[in-house]
Amino acid sequence: MKMSDVAKLANVSAATVSRVLSQPEKVSKETREKVLDVINKVKYKPHIVARQFRTQETKIILVVVPDITSAFFSKVLRGIEHIALENGYQVILGDTENDIERENSYINLLLQKQVDGMVLLTARLDKNKLEELASEFPLVLACEYVDGLNVPTVSIDNVSSARKATEHLIQLGHSKIAHITGPINIILSRDRLKGYRQAMISNDLEVDPAYIQEGDLSFESSYNETLKLLSLSTPPTAIFVFNDEMAMGTIKAAKDSGLSVPNDLAVVGFDNIKMSTVFEPNITTIDQPKFAIGKKAMELLLHLIKGEPMKKKKFVMKDELIIRESTLIK
Structure with missing residues (x-):
């Protein structure tokens, strides 16, 4: 036919x-x-x-994620796809597995015009390369971002939210607060570390270098880093962890060390993934509006594809501290 x-x-x-x-x-x-x-x-x-x-268009957009197994990114993807399908676009997915070379290979699809535009949920490429790419093709960043980059971006304020998480622990009476970061080459890790430091310093609390450990985003890395922290001569009484999956590793390490969470060790995670509500104890965390971030990113990409003017390029979404059992002593 x-x-x-x-x-x-x-x-x-x-x-x-x-x-x-x-x-x-x-x-x-x-x-x-x-x-x-x-x-x-x-x-x-x-x-x-x-x-x-x-038509010189494919009606396909590419979304590049750093880790497709992450429960966090699945919600962002749903938001993107919701708007894409409403507007007649299909979504194809590229998983970099946190490998910058893979990120480069997916960008080649845009360069070869096999897709109409791209949403990057990872931003680890060189800033100049991203600027050059965005000057020629529709490109939006979401979740991750690059300082000073003139590209439409949707995210939360990671410094402010990390400060909020740390201040929650301070308000509960903790002064020996540790932080397990994500890979420090990721801007999200650096910004959340900055927020942690700001909260400690503004409350006249010591920022002990031994209390800052770097993880790799996984349950296992946080488990091991928590064991290191608990083996210190003066261990922390609270830990702010980069994300919820890592917070689960921290809680498991505490339990395996014979400690009670939150009675002996309070734990705060980040992202508010579904597992944080069913894990024992339920995890206090920072909620990101994942679905809304995805929707907004796709809406911005459509504006770029259609060549419509944009008065604003940086969109900071509202986060929320969700207090649960991992910090509240009964």
């Missing part, structure tokens, strides 16, 4: 069928319904490659 066959059955021109498929708002409701009725009856499928040649 060809487009010309659909046109003949609907008694319209092939150009009208094409407009119904690509620009339905430019076709009257009556004609649009008549054409769509024929399309549904004969189960017509447009030839994607042919459409790409005609």
Whole structure:
């Protein structure tokens, strides 16, 4: 079944069928319904490659994530796909596994015009390269970001939220507070460490270098770093951890060391993934509006694809401290 066959059955021109498929708002409701009725009856499928040649667009966007197994990114992806599908776009996914070379290879898809635009949920490439790419192609950053980069970006204020998490522990009476970071080459790790430091210093508390340990985003790394912290001559009574999965590793290490959470050790995570509500004890955490971040990122990408002007490029979404059992002594 060809487009010309659909046109003949609907008694319209092939150009009208094409407009119904690509620009339905430019076709009257009556004609649009008549054409769509024929399309549904004969189960017509447009030839994607042919459409790409005609319109110079693929109706496909690429989303690049640092770790597809992360529960956090799955929610962001749902937000992106929600808006994409509403606007006739398909989403393909690239998982870098935190490998910058893979990130480069996915960017080549955009350079070869195999996709109409890209949402990067990881931003570890050189700033100049990202700026050059964004000057030629539709590109949006979400979750991660680059200081001083003039590219549409959606994120939370990681410094402020980390400060909020640390101050919660201080308000509970803790003064010996440790922090397990993510990989320090990631801007999110550096900003959350900055927020932790700010909270400690503003409350006249010592920032002990021994209380700052670097993890690799995994349960296992946080488990091991927590054992190191607990083996210190003066161990911490509270730990702020880079993310919820790592916070689970911290809690497991505490339990295996014979400690009670939160009675002996209070723990705060980050991201508010679903597991943080079912893990024992439930984890106090910083909630990021994951679905909303994804939706906003895709909306911005659509503006770029359509060539629409943007008055604002930096969008900081609201986070929230969720207090649960891992910090509250019964």
